[in-house]
Amino acid sequence: MSSHMQRLKALREELHRQNLQGFFVPLTDEHMSEYVGAYAQRLAWLTGFEGSAGSAVVLEHGAAIFVDGRYTIQVREQTDPDIWSYGTPPRDNPVRWAASHLKSGDRVGYDPWLASSGWEKSTRLLLESSGIHLIAVESNPIDNIWQGRPLPSQAPVFIQPDNLAGCTSAKKRQDIAQWLEEIKADSLVLTALDSIAWIFNIRGRDVSCTPVALAFAFIHKDASADLFIDLSKIDEALKAHLGPDIRIHDRSDFAAALKNFSKKYVALDPEHSVMAISALLKAGNAQIIEVRDPVILKKAIKNATEIQGHRHAQLRDSTALTRFLYWLSQTAPKGSLTELSAAEKLLEFRKDTGALVDVSFETISAVGPHSAIPHYRVTEASNLPLKNNEIYLVDSGGQYQDGTTDVTRTVIIGTPTQEMKQRFTLVLKGHIALAQSVFPKGVCGAQLDSFARQYLWQAGLDYAHGTGHGVGAFLSVHEGPQRISPSGGAFSGGSEVLQSGMIISNEPGYYKTGAYGIRIENLLLVKPVKITNAEKECLGFETLNFAPIDRHLIDISLLSESDINWLDNYHADVRQRLSPFLSEEESTWLKEMTLPLAS
Structure with missing residues (x-):
């Protein structure tokens, strides 16, 4: 039995333990990144496909992988056709494929840290029309069976100097604070790694080929900020660069901090943030304003x-x-x-x-x-x-x-x-x-x-x-x-x-x-x-x-x-x-x- 056949078998056993009849496997991370660190390469580990875009659906008695027109040849070279069916979006839709192979009452899982709220809403509606339940898993089934899964990178963060950035972080944050006033919001939740790197004038080595650091951030209407990042990445020079208006927290504290916006108006990009973040904000009684991450256009x-x-x-x-x-x-x-x-x-x-x-x-x-x-x-x-x-x-x-x-x-x-x-x-x-x-x-x-x-x-x-x-x-x-x-x-x-x-x-x-x-x-x-x-x-x-x-x-x-x-x-x-x-x-x-x- 091939290693990928064994991995698929182990995943199905894990799904059975979680009382799931299926599971969606996207190629992304908790920041909705295009390129991801080795720890988040779940699709490649499971299937063998090494392209930069794709997704899979694993069911009890079937499995399919979906890639766009750039990868239709590559996916067949790198994956086992005896295991996988192939689809090409938008002609082939992973959710519709799952619905056509499941029956009423079945439960299909997804990781809420790897899916946007928009995807969750549209997927739930489509599946519920067939009596199928979409379940947010508490622990990713692939992570539970992936022996030797790499840890997230611990590479140090470094400064992008103002003479190359062309604008200080303080000025960028002031522009965001003004924008928050205009939309009558108290804070902005930033999850996209390049947005965070750009606004704080920092760079990292946590993702191959892209100089970003794994982090989350809040920008507030007074232009102060909270940065959630592995504390081992931060040295005194970086603390001095960030300054007193940026409070530094461990990345592991981010989820709990999302519950601290009770009755506050929080701007959140539904396309660039995961479902888990929306759920935690709502659990903390925050008022979510769905709007595009303002850094995206400023950075462009x-x-x-x-x-x-x-x-x-x-x-x-x-x-x-x-x-x-x-x-x-x-x-x-x-x-x-x-x-x-x-x-x-x-x-x-x-x-x-x-x-x-x-x-x-x-x-x-x-x-x-x-x-x-x-x-x-x-x-x-x-x-x-x-x-x-x-x-x-x-x-x-x-x-x-x-x-x-x-x-x-x-x-x-x-x-x-x-x-x-x-x-x-x-x-x-x-x-x-x-x-x-x-x-x-x-x-x-x-x-x-x-x-x-x-x-x-x-x-x-x-x-x-x-x-x-x-x-x-x-x-x-x-x-x-x-x-x-x-x-x-x-x-x-x-x-x-x-x-x-x-x-x-x-x-x-x-x-x-x-x-x-x-x-x-x-x-x-x-x-x-x-x-x-x-x-x-x-x-x-x-x-x-x-x-x-x-x-x-x-x-x-x-x-x-x-x-x-x-x-x-x-x-x-x-x-x-x-x-x-x-x-x-x-x-x-x-x-x-x-x-x-x-x-």
Whole structure:
């Protein structure tokens, strides 16, 4: 019996002990995080699936795992089809699947520290219509059977200095206090780790790839705050940084403190806080005001210092990536590289900058059929050699104290087919169209998404992921609320109005299952655009990444004059910005790679 079969068997035995006929297994933590610490990797431990998004449902006589379009191939490679049924939201709904396999009177459990109140409400209504009971468990059944489960990280917290943050924590808290007065609330409960890191100007190492510390916080209308964090993480320097207006408590005291708001009005984000928090506030007779975490938008609109820091980080990171691309062009044709060794070399170039704190996500180093898996994760078991005449896609980024990076380049090793060139060029045209777009204030990401897809659509093609996501300032590489994505479906979320100072990715792609994949990604800064005689204030984008786009994959006949001008100007900018930091050999190669297309 496989280890995952044994774990599923043990879970079912634990469910039986708790008088449950089913259990929902999300991939999140008590902060509703996208990326979670090892202690919270319950879905991976149970199933073997190592993607960054998904959920499972375990019943007495069936089990299903649900992942979006990015992971439909990966989930089948990493999990046992004899154990799991597969679903793809939104077409397949985990709760409806559970309801269709349970009977009236059955009890299905969920962990209230891992589910939002919105999810709990909608799930309860759906299940109750079939006579099924949704039960909040007192102890997570997986935690009860997970032998050797890692402890939460105890890494020290460190300061994000004001000269990099661009604003003091006191000023940020004062802004929140003013907001609390406006909505007539006494306090705000903060649970999102990046919101807490941003408002206190602190960072941590508790979550892989994201510089945050495990903590909860209250911000009050007098601008004071309570921070709940493992006390072993705090030293005297950090206490001095936080100051006397921030009271520090052990993280374990947070649940009890939620009961101390009797008859107070407490602001709480229902989408970014778990059901257990709402329940404890209500148990303490607090009056909950459901409202979006105000830090989310403030954090997304970068100040001048954060923007300048981003520019420095992107230039540093672009130099490392370009040095890697040169090395790859010289080494890959020799036939000695693998996906893993290429990723390790790219990490080496980033470390050579002397400023790398961490990668911003696990590098997607994918060749041939693996490049057709948008969020492929290379392992020792899956590692493929880089072969001649195959496409290699590398999506990667770094965490630097002045900025977070994310960039994708797709290159050909050897000679591309005409189909590869045609599809790469269609993706490139969409990338250029979005990069060049100008739009009036008030436009949201969903209105721009089709700019990047239009040329693929004209060829009857598309891609199953959003076109752009927000990026933090030495914080999460996937930061809301802004997105460029369709208005409906699995990748919805593009309804947020784009505002000057936001940073967002531009990453259209194309994926031919079992053959190859293409993605071209740069980060964009939203900024004002002056237009003569314009009747509205307008915005546009500034491209922040600078690395060559593989000219060997371009079919020039498919490009318009505007496309060619954009790419030639971009490549000239790449050459001018990076050459001073490259060796003579690297500079010579970069010059050849960035010559005007007509050359």
